[in-house]
Each structure stands twice: as structure tokens, then as C-alpha cells.
Amino acid sequence: MYVRKRLAAIALGVVAAIAAGSAGAEAPKRGGTLTYMIPADAPPSLDGHRETTYATVHAAAPFYSVLIRVPPDNPSSTTEFVCDLCTEMPKPTDGGKTYTFKIRQGVKFHDGSPLTAQDVGDSWNRIVFPPKGTTSARVTFYAMVDKIEVPDDQTVVFKLKYPASAFLPALADPYSWIYSKKILEKDPHFYEQHVMGSGPFRFVSYEIGQSIKGERNPDYYHEGQPYLDGFVALFAPKQSVRVDAIRSDRAAMEFRGLPPSARDELAKEGGKDIVFQESDWNCGNIITPNHKKKPFDDVRVRRALALAIDQWHGAPALAKIANVRTVGGIVFPGSPLAATKDELQQMAGYWPDIEKSRAEAKRLLKEAGAEGLKFELLNRNVDQPYKFVGTWVIGEWKKIGLNVEQKVVPTGPWFSNMRGGTFDVVMEANCISVVNPLLDTGKYLPAKVFPENYGQFDDDKSIELYDKMQTETDPKKQRDDMRAYEKHTLDTMVHSIVLPYWYRIVPMRSYVQGWKISPSHYLNQDLANIWLEK
Amino acid sequence: MTIVARERAAVSPPVEEGAERKRSVLDVGWQFVRRQPLGTFGLVIVLIMFTTGCLADWIAPFDPEENDFSAMMQAPSWVHLLGTDQMGRDIFSRLVFGARTALIVGFTAALVGGFLGLVLGVASAYFGGWFDLVFQRVLDVLMAFPLIILALAVVAVFGTGVINVIIAITIPLFPRCGRIVRASALAVREIPYVDAARALGFSHARIVLRHMMPNVLAPFLILLSAFVGQAILAEASLSYLGLGVQEPVPAWGLMLQGGAEEYATTAPWIAVFPGLAIMLTVLGISLFGDALRDALDPKLRTR
Numbered sequence: 001m002y003v004r005k006r007l008a009a010i011a012l013g014v015v016a017a018i019a020a021g022s023a024g025a026e027a028p029k030r031g032g033t034l035t036y037m038i039p040a041d042a043p044p045s046l047d048g049h050r051e052t053t054y055a056t057v058h059a060a061a062p063f064y065s066v067l068i069r070v071p072p073d074n075p076s077s078t079t080e081f082v083c084d085l086c087t088e089m090p091k092p093t094d095g096g097k098t099y100t101f102k103i104r105q106g107v108k109f110h111d112g113s114p115l116t117a118q119d120v121g122d123s124w125n126r127i128v129f130p131p132k133g134t135t136s137a138r139v140t141f142y143a144m145v146d147k148i149e150v151p152d153d154q155t156v157v158f159k160l161k162y163p164a165s166a167f168l169p170a171l172a173d174p175y176s177w178i179y180s181k182k183i184l185e186k187d188p189h190f191y192e193q194h195v196m197g198s199g200p201f202r203f204v205s206y207e208i209g210q211s212i213k214g215e216r217n218p219d220y221y222h223e224g225q226p227y228l229d230g231f232v233a234l235f236a237p238k239q240s241v242r243v244d245a246i247r248s249d250r251a252a253m254e255f256r257g258l259p260p261s262a263r264d265e266l267a268k269e270g271g272k273d274i275v276f277q278e279s280d281w282n283c284g285n286i287i288t289p290n291h292k293k294k295p296f297d298d299v300r301v302r303r304a305l306a307l308a309i310d311q312w313h314g315a316p317a318l319a320k321i322a323n324v325r326t327v328g329g330i331v332f333p334g335s336p337l338a339a340t341k342d343e344l345q346q347m348a349g350y351w352p353d354i355e356k357s358r359a360e361a362k363r364l365l366k367e368a369g370a371e372g373l374k375f376e377l378l379n380r381n382v383d384q385p386y387k388f389v390g391t392w393v394i395g396e397w398k399k400i401g402l403n404v405e406q407k408v409v410p411t412g413p414w415f416s417n418m419r420g421g422t423f424d425v426v427m428e429a430n431c432i433s434v435v436n437p438l439l440d441t442g443k444y445l446p447a448k449v450f451p452e453n454y455g456q457f458d459d460d461k462s463i464e465l466y467d468k469m470q471t472e473t474d475p476k477k478q479r480d481d482m483r484a485y486e487k488h489t490l491d492t493m494v495h496s497i498v499l500p501y502w503y504r505i506v507p508m509r510s511y512v513q514g515w516k517i518s519p520s521h522y523l524n525q526d527l528a529n530i531w532l533e534k
Numbered sequence: 535m536t537i538v539a540r541e542r543a544a545v546s547p548p549v550e551e552g553a554e555r556k557r558s559v560l561d562v563g564w565q566f567v568r569r570q571p572l573g574t575f576g577l578v579i580v581l582i583m584f585t586t587g588c589l590a591d592w593i594a595p596f597d598p599e600e601n602d603f604s605a606m607m608q609a610p611s612w613v614h615l616l617g618t619d620q621m622g623r624d625i626f627s628r629l630v631f632g633a634r635t636a637l638i639v640g641f642t643a644a645l646v647g648g649f650l651g652l653v654l655g656v657a658s659a660y661f662g663g664w665f666d667l668v669f670q671r672v673l674d675v676l677m678a679f680p681l682i683i684l685a686l687a688v689v690a691v692f693g694t695g696v697i698n699v700i701i702a703i704t705i706p707l708f709p710r711c712g713r714i715v716r717a718s719a720l721a722v723r724e725i726p727y728v729d730a731a732r733a734l735g736f737s738h739a740r741i742v743l744r745h746m747m748p749n750v751l752a753p754f755l756i757l758l759s760a761f762v763g764q765a766i767l768a769e770a771s772l773s774y775l776g777l778g779v780q781e782p783v784p785a786w787g788l789m790l791q792g793g794a795e796e797y798a799t800t801a802p803w804i805a806v807f808p809g810l811a812i813m814l815t816v817l818g819i820s821l822f823g824d825a826l827r828d829a830l831d832p833k834l835r836t837r
Contacts, residue, residue, distance in 0.1 A: 265800070407780065
């Protein structure tokens with residue numbers, strides 16, 4: 001019932017999104033330059049294979065092609081994938097263990113050289129099996145891949161160790177740009193500082209911290225696209241600057257998302273000239289206690305932290321002031337693998353009776369000798385929604401007698417504290433691109449399996465439950481396996497506390513057409529289908 | 535005559551003409567009020583702030599850190615005198631407790647920085663030589679940075695939080711005090727009673743602390759009053775920049791960022807009242823400091 005409601009909400013969001021682009025039925029117009037804002041200082045590098053930030057995707061995705069992707073006209077789909085560089089989505093063979101992709105012919109890189117299966121195979125080999133000295137940020141997504149072969153210039157074959165329904169969603173990762181094999185052989189770090197792809201736009205200029213510009217690629221292989229003559233992306237980390245730019249039409253949009261207050265402000269002042277697309281967001285804050293620090297090594301204390309938080313009343317209230325909305329477990333609430341409301345309410349931190357929940361939290365703290373516990377919550381120096389959510393959670397903990405100080409640090413120290421384990425409890429974020437719960441939930445595995453888990457714990461049972469779920473092919477059994485893994489993670493061991501998922505509100509001038517929102521700010525960012533009604 | 539009495543007679547500085555008539559504290563106070571109405575106004579503001587900060591537990595009608603989602607962003611009313619913020623917290627209560635934060639940070643940083651500057655400044659003037667040379671060069675380096683820049687650098691090293699903010703503000707304040715106190719102490723050092731104290735074989739510490747320091751107290755007190763204002767402003771600036779105290783601790787500068795920025799047009803009271811509190815307090819301290827200078831400076835007193 002709960003999942004159905006969430007799916008209905010997403011469907012409504014998508015309908016609203018389609019309605020927002022009300023002129024969608026019209027033929028796209030050619031020409032014009034799209035100016036948009038990127039809410040960041042600058043990307044750490046321009047290499048999609050190594051980065052995990054939207055600052056890289058929003059800046060450089062328009063220059064690159066990928067093998068497959070979510071449908072640009074329906075990017076909210078969690079099950080449908082279409083070809084970008086391939087000619088047809090393959091049917092798996094060899095009992096679901098082999099995927100053979102035929103690559104388009106006649107595709108050119110922006111320097112005029114031909115793009116072949118050799119380039120596709122080489123890029124994917126570097127993503128799945130990164131050579132020494134290079135970084136592939138999502139390498140754990142491809143644990144099921146045994147090898148990647150290129151039998152000829154038109155064919156790439158992925159051979160898996162076992163059939164995995166998570167494979168295609170992982171392959172549609174929007175960071176997996178196809179680079180030139182020739183260039184990478186000369187300099188494996190070339191793409192960190194340079195741009196040379198085969199996407200809908202050719203690189204024009206990049207000024208760090210200022211802007212990045214692209215112009216239409218006349219040789220683009222998707223008929224008629226892109227519609228724009230070019231784009232200018234402006235970097236602006238401060239929200240007020242971005243809102244002012246959109247209000248005054250110095251920029252047409254931003255893609256990440258604004259909080260409700262900014263939406264209301266723009267809607268009031270922009271009238272019909274500014275429209276919004278909204279969607280649930282496959283992104284959320286999680287609280288991770290450091291299991292190596294006393295008393296957080298005691299599951300009773302971790303459980304008390306979860307039991308103190310009133311998610312069901314907190315989420316709708318926070319939704320008015322921050323870009324968060326939906327209560328969920330470890331799986332994105334819109335997914336068929338997500339827990340229903342009833343299932344959630346069986347776990348610590350989701351009990352429907354908050355008084356009973358807090359009484360139990362106090363009892364556990366007393367039993368663990370941690371009454372009136374004082375500790376630090378490490379948080380990131382980002383208002384939306386980190387600091388808003390952090391302040392809320394501290395208020396909730398105060399209600400069971402905990403004395404928590406918030407330590408807010410910039411992104412760099414935030415990461416280094418998490419990686420170094422120098423924190424008591426940390427407010428993290430878990431943002432994913434394609435909704436792919438089987439892989440997305442790897443975040444909750446111990447660091448020896450998933451290095452980006454900062455809880456400092458070891459738990460073989462957790463790995464066993466996760467692995468069982470990966471190899472299960474029956475959807476019903478797989479769902480049951482997911483529930484067992486989720487219960488173990490959030491209720492039995494309380495390795496993490498999942499807070500309400502974020503909610504994406506994308507503002508755009510009404511003349512921007514063709515772009516559709518998705519549950520991820522990483523998806524659908526190549527701008528090929530955007531056109532301007534002016 | 536005991537040795538102590540003799541000592542006192544030997545080293546007492548010259549008594550000012552006309553000051554022989556002992557005046558009560560009330561007389562002095564009344565004279566200050568009559569001669570310095572603006573300074574009195576400033577003193578009243580400072581006293582109100584001081585009292586508010588000290589009695590915050592009794593004055594504030596609500597817990598300043600308690601979120602109340604049923605009362606988010608309510609305009610000023612009889613229930614919430616100055617309205618509520620985006621988390622439903624009572625702004626009046628947060629301002630009252632924010633006064634305590636400002637007091638703790640402002641007075642501690644000013645007192646620690648001031649006294650450190652006083653002792654080292656007087657010692658630097660008294661000893662002279664290489665100690666003076668090295669100490670003054672250290673002060674040159676520290677004073678080359680504007681207060682807020684140096685405070686930002688210190689916070690970047692030590693991290694955020696009340697204690698670290700106090701340290702961050704104390705470090706740039708003490709050289710300013712040390713430099714000015716040293717200038718006054720250089721003049722005091724040449725007065726014969728210091729030579730007399732030395733001739734009597736008093737220790738350096740005794741001469742510096744007991745005989746020189748009291749004679750530079752007038753400029754020091756004026757400086758101290760200015761420091762309190764500067765420290766409160768610096769704390770508010772650091773908190774506004776997200777580098778001072780952190781949510782949910784009530785602090786005026788902190789109340790000006792985050793929600794206050796986002797809701798400046800729809801709920802202006804979130805930003806207006808903390809802004810007013812900072813402005814009034816700094817104004818009050820400045821007015822009082824100016825008046826104190828006028829009252830204590832003999833050259834200005836005769837005008």
C-alpha cells in the first residue's frame with residue numbers, strides 16, 4: 001500500500017513534470033544558448049570515471065557519450081534502459097551471464113577520429129578493472145563482471161560471473177563516459193583536466209570557478225539533436241546568487257534542486273515565467289555512529305539513537321523548510337524492493353508510537369549506562385539539507401536526555417574525518433544515480449567490502465545477507481532477502497539510521513523545453529533533448 | 535612606621551591636585567550620568583544585556599533549542615513576542631540565551647586578551663632590551679592581520695565551538711592591548727617611584743604587577759570596553775560565516791544565517807531581531823567606552 005502510494009506520488013510528479021513542459025507536443029525548435037547554474041565552486045576534476053559529484057556531471061556530461069542510459073524522455077524509469085552508443089539493447093545469453101552490444105558506426109570524437117568498440121571496451125575496462133594509478137569511483141557496482149571483450153570494432157561483450165539483475169542499471173551509470181582509447185594509452189590522467197568526447201556538445205572553454213561553455217556538435221549521431229546552439233554553465237555555490245540569476249533570467253535553470261522556500265519565492269515573483277519540476281530524490285542523509293568509539297560500540301546505545309527520532313512527524317514538517325520529504329528504509333521509497341510503511345514501522349526509528357519509542361530509548365540508555373550521554377555530531381557545512389536535518393536530529397536526541405554538539409566542517413575535513421574514523425557520530429549522505437537497490441544498498445556493508453562505509457565495523461552476517469540477495473533471481477524471494485538485510489542493518493545491529501529521503505525541486509524559465517526530471521541529479525544531463533521556446 | 539607603610543609612602547605616585555576630597559561611588563556615578571548621557575545610555579544597554587544573559591534561565595519563556603514544528607515561522611505575537619524561526623523555536627528565548635553566549639565569548643575573550651596584553655605590554659616596557667624587541671616584532675606580525683582574518687585562521691586550525699571561538703578572538707586582541715599598554719608603561723617606567731622601588735630591591739614581578747600596572751589601568755579599561763564590543767562582533771561574524779558556535783546553540787550571529795537568509799522576505803523577523811540585538815549591544819558598548827575614555831582621560835576631563 002505504502003509503495004503503491006509512493007509510486008503514485010512519483011507518477012504524479014512525472015505527470016506534473018510533463019505538464020510543466022506543456023509545449024512538449026510541439027516540434028522542438030533549433031537554436032539558442034542555454035545558460036544554467038551549477039551549485040558548486042568547481043568540480044574536483046572533469047573525469048567522470050573518478051568523480052562522484054554532480055559538479056562534474058553538470059559541467060561535462062554534455063561533451064560525452066555513454067553505452068546505455070535511462071530514456072531521456074522518461075528518466076524516472078527504474079527498469080527501462082536505452083542505447084546511446086549501442087544499436088540495440090541486447091538480450092542476455094549464456095543463462096543471463098553474457099551481454100553482447102553492437103556499437104553504432106560512423107560516430108566521431110570531437111577531434112574527428114572515429115569512435116569504435118575498441119574505445120567503448122577500453123573505457124569500460126578502465127571503469128570495471130581500473131589500472132594501477134587510476135581511480136574508478138563506482139568499481140564496486142561491477143563486482144558481477146568477469147571480463148569485457150572486444151572481438152571486433154563493432155562489438156563489446158560483457159561476461160558476468162553470475163546472472164545479475166543489477167547489471168544493466170549499473171551499466172547505465174551516467175558517469176561512465178566513453179573516452180578515446182588512443183588518448184588514454186598516452187596519458188591515463190588526460191581526462192581529469194581536459195575534455196574530448198563524442199557527445200552532443202563540443203568543448204569551447206572552461207574557467208575554474210566561473211563557467212564552462214559548449215557548442216553544438218554538428219556530427220552528433222542522434223538525428224536532429226542537439227537542438228541548442230550551445231550552453232553556458234555558471235558555477236555559483238551560494239543559493240541566493242543562483243536564485244537571483246534565475247529570477248532575473250540571467251540563467252534559465254539549475255539542475256540540482258532548491259528548497260521549498262526558494263521555489264515559493266521564485267514562483268511568487270516569476271509568475272508564469274518560471275516553472276518547476278519536482279520528484280522524489282534517490283538521495284538521503286544517514287546517521288552513522290562510529291562503532292569503534294565507546295559507547296557506540298554498544299548496540300543498545302545505537303538503537304536508542306534511532307528510537308529517539310520521530311521520522312513520521314518530522315519528515316512532513318521538515319519538508320516545509322528543507323529539501324527532504326519521504327520516510328524510507330535503505331531502499332529508495334519508489335522502488336518495488338522498498339519496505340512498505342508497515343514493514344518500516346517494525347524497525348527501530350520508525351515505530352508509530354513515538355512516546356513508547358522514546359521510553360524504550362531511555363530504558364536502553366540506562367541499561368547501557370549511557371544516560372545523559374554527551375557527544376559530537378559531525379556534519380557537513382552545507383545548509384540544505386545537512387544543517388537543517390542535523391539541527392532537527394539533535395533536538396530529537398535532546399528529548400531522551402542526550403547532550404549533542406554539532407560540529408560543522410567543510411566538505412574536505414568532513415570526508416577526511418569520516419575516512420579516518422575521527423568522529424563520534426556523523427551525518428552522511430547517500431546519493432545514487434540509477435535507482436538500483438541491489439547495488440545502492442551496498443553502502444551499508446562493512447568497509448572491507450564497501451570502502452565508503454564509515455561506521456568502522458565488521459559484520460560477516462551483513463555480507464552474507466547481501467550476497468544472498470545479489471544472486472537471487474526470484475523477485476519475491478529477493479524482496480524477502482532485502483527485508484532481512486534491511487532489518488539486520490537498521491534494527492538488529494543499527495549500523496546506520498536512515499533519515500527522510502530528499503525531494504528534488506528544479507526551477508526553470510518556462511521557455512526551456514524538452515528536459516525531464518528524474519530521481520537523481522546525475523541523470524539526463526547531456527542536454528541533447530533541450531530546446532528553447534523563444 | 536612599618537616597612538610596608540614606608541614602602542607605600544616611597545613608591546606612591548603623586549596625588550592629583552583637588553582629589554583630596556573623597557567622593558562616594560554614588561557621587562562619581564551621578565557625575566558620570568550628568569556629564570555623559572550617551573555613555574549612560576550605553577551603560578544601560580550593557581547592563582540590560584548583562585542581566586539578560588545572567589538571568590536567561592528565568593527570563594526566557596521557552597527552551598531556546600527546542601524545535602516546535604507546530605509553530606514554524608510564526609510572526610510576533612503575545613505567545614511568541616518576537617515570533618519563531620524555521621524550526622519553530624522562540625526567537626525571544628534564543629535572543630535571551632544568545633546574550634549569554636555573547637557575554638561569555640565577548641567578556642572572556644576581552645578579559646583574557648586584555649590581561650594578557652596588559653601583563654606582557656608592561657613587562658615589555660619595563661624590561662626593554664631584547665625581550666621588548668622580540669615581543670614587539672611578534673606583535674607586529676599578529677597585528678598585520680585584521681582581527682576577523684586572524685580569527686578565521688585560528689578557527690580554521692582549532693575548529694568551531696565556543697571555546698575555540700574564544701581562543702580565536704583572544705589571539706588577535708591581545709597584541710592590540712599589548713602595544714597600547716606598552717606605550718603608557720614606557721612613560722610610567724621613567725617616573726622616579728619606579729626607580730625608588732628598584733632601589734628598595736623589589737622583585738621585577740612586584741614592580742611590574744604592583745607598581746607599574748595600576749598606573750596604566752586607565753587606558754587599559756578604555757581598551758577593555760572596546761574589546762568587549764569587538765569580541766561580540768567578531769563572535770557574531772564567525773557564527774554568521776558558519777565558523778563560530780554551531781546550531782542549535784543560541785547565538786546572535788548564528789541566528790542571522792541559514793533560515794534567516796532563506797526566509798528574509800517571507801519571515802523577516804527571523805533576521806531582524808538578532809541583527810538589532812547585535813547592533814544595540816555594540817552601540818551600547820561603544821558609547822560606554824567613549825564615555826569612559828572621556829571620564830578617565832585627564833586631558834579631556836577638564837574640558
